[in-house]
Amino acid sequence: MSWYVYILKCSDNTYYTGVTKDLKRRVDEHNGDDKKAAKYTKSRRPVRLFWSEPHESRSSACQREAAIKRMKRTEKVALASRV
Template structure:
């Protein structure tokens, strides 16, 4: 891995559906690891998700850096559950709600 590859790390915004139907939005630089932490109730699992497994990832998208992912996360968290479902189904585009790409 080159130095430029070490400093460039993709970030992901994701939305999870819990077994009770509620939605959880987060960001990470390792999507598979983070999903596994949430799904298995590991000590690093978000408190909100404890006991709400199984989880389904209904949406994820990638960003070039943490700052862009955080800005998008803030905007997505302000959406209603219905709007988040539209985002997950492709009927709402992340660029329409966030100046991120």
């Protein structure tokens, strides 16, 4: 099963980056279940999937996540527009 790095666009137009094995389930968790939603996204609902990228291992997905979190907002937008 693949791992995914994803970027969510929040209702306040900020971005949240994460890693998961199941994109649909994770986005639903961010939008609904308070116990499983990230603290950052709880107050910025609704969120929507902005971008995602598959990876073969959790390790490579986490490395990519860390690199994306260091990016400027304009770089994240450019990344998503390359799709």
